[in-house]
Amino acid sequence: MTSSEDILARLVSFPTISKDSNAELIDYIRNYLADYGIDSILVSNDEKTKFNLHAVIGPDKPGGVLLSGHTDVVPVEGQNWTVAPFCASRLGDRIYGRGTTDMKGFVACVLAMVPHAVASKLAEPIHLVFSYDEEIGCIGIRGMLDVLEAGHARPRFCIVGEPTSMKIGIAHKGKTGMTCRCYGASAHSALTTEGLNAIYLACDMIGEIRNLHNELSSGVLHEEFGVPHSTLHVGTIQGGTALNIIPNYCEFKFEIRNLETDNTGLLLKRLQNSAETIAGRYRNEFEDSDIRIDVFNQYPALRTRRDAQIVDFVSDLLGHNEITGIDFGTEAGMISSRLSMPAVVCGPGSMDQGHKPDEYILISELNRCDVFLSRLVHRIAQ
Ligand SMILES: [Zn+2]
Structure with a gap:
């Protein structure tokens, strides 16, 4: 047996x-699981350079986690x-x-639990899903969800182990990433009436x-989130080629992070109306x-x-009921909606340490997750 720390x-x-x-990490996990007699199914990207892994411990039947x-x-x-x-x-x-906190710590605890799960007589299966390209917008898991959606043995519910300091995350925001392309007309910068x-x-x-962001921030607030409302944000912008040319093109990327109660389609529609109003003002001339x-x-x-x-x-397994909302996005929303499966986010470590230099996880957090997963195996083995 290998410890979660190792x-x-x-x-x-x-x-x-x-x-x-x-690929090398997935190889390591696949070999590790194979040592305990567990087969893995891999679902790759088109280029076959990145892989999702799905494995089942215990009986091949619906239910489980x-x-x-x-x-x-x-x-x-x-x-x-x-x-x-x-x-x-x-x-x-x-x-x-x-990655210690976001989120290889959880993956390590899950793998450390495997020998225990294999040795126990599980009444229902424990499914493991490890994905790629989560950090760039929950991209990788989509291919895996296609497979799971088509499968017959669907688990009862899902735990996504993103760092929550082992609190129970029941809500997070959705995210829509957009490019806004603005088209004007070029001219010499001295001739300002000739260009747009x-x-x-x-x-x-x-x-x-x-x-729109300011309006949402003064609407109904959801205090379980650090930022208790839907947000909009512009992340990058490019435009222009020289100081003495009126630029005819500019583009920027922006996002909406929405609470489940705010309809992104409606927010987007409103922005599209604004876009038409702004650009329409000049269309007679340009x-x-x-x-x-x-x-x-x-x-x-x-x-x-x-x-x-x-x-x-x-x-029950945690021995506490600290429920929280999560400001960052996770795969839980997508898993929950695609597979019609209730999901929570619960994992070791804190996102305060995620995405930063000198990222770390407390060993006590790994230990808490080990205990949680060990109780999970006991419960399912009953
Ligand atoms: Zn993460």
């Missing part, structure tokens, strides 16, 4: 930044690390390394986005005047009822 050290040693392959985690991590470039990011190092009560400045169109549009918004990625919000069976189940 397995975590192995997992951290694979530099599975989302843009790179996770799905434990889910992502294998990719965010980059370390531009961050001031004082330890080697892809070599787990233990210092006092902490283990440092990229696409950067100005973008600024007006961004003003509308900020207005026929190319236009602002277009295209969605490039979307995943749904999660909202599991406080009185759902899974909340009781997880709360």
